[in-house]
């Protein structure tokens with residue numbers, strides 16, 4: 001059987017590269033296996049552009065973007081990490097030069113997004129704008145879906161928010177797509193796979209019995225439910241309590257910190273102040 005190969009272009013916008021760091025720490029499968037080997041029989045990804053880890057530089061790697069967009073229409077996967085600065089024609093962020101001009105992040109994401117098979121918005125900044133889009137947002141940062149909507153681009157987008165996202169949210173999504181195709185992935189109304197973002201943190205939280213009994217922590221690190229110190233687990237959809245982080249070692253609430261709602265579109269403006277109780281009535285939450 002011939003192996004079907006999908007080039008992957010990984011573009012970084014306004015962000016901290018933390019989502020790359022998180023995904024590069026994937027344990028099973030390891031990221032190098034996922035992005036370079038045939039982990040799913042008959043299907044193989046091929047990472048051809050990632051500014052942080054690729055060895056190439058300069059004009060030849062910028063040419064890769066154009067060549068892929070031109071010659072592999074509908075056959076490559078675009079991964080976007082970080083928000084897209086759109087103010088002043090995208091002038092606040094570029095990923096290189098083309099023909100002596102800045103190649104802006106916005107221009108790259110739009111050009112590449114138009115011809116991609118699928119775009120994955122990796123992390124909350126790429127999905128919803130995140131921290132770079134926090135008020136007053138002078139650079140006009142936006143998430144990928146909003147940029148596509150503004151430009152009339154109808155390429156499917158899968159949002160994998162998180163600040164950073166869990167590595168298995170990425171590896172699991174890719175595996176599901178390779179095994180069953182893009183249509184088989186069930187998404188919520190924010191384009192997040194229900195496989196990973198399908199239940200409330202509060203539903204599966206080990207401190208839920210404390211909440212029900214009214215036993216509340218007075219400060220982060222205390223035993224008891226963290227609601228009074230700002231926990232947003234009531235309104236946040238992710239499988240952190242079950243999956244846990246760092247290969248199952250711990251996660252925010254187990255470590256004594258409230259959930260900050262990092263996978264939701266309102267993060268960080270709508271989740272602030274982060275360590276104070278926000279009542280349901282005070283929320284501007286899209287899930288409300």
Ligand code: SF4
Nearest residue numbers: 205208225226231233
């Ligand atoms: S710590 Fe947060 S998620 Fe857990 S029970 Fe309390 S409010 Fe709910």
Ligand code: SF4
Nearest residue numbers: 240252259260261262
């Ligand atoms: S527990 Fe909440 S803040 Fe922590 S990673 Fe999960 S969704 Fe984000």
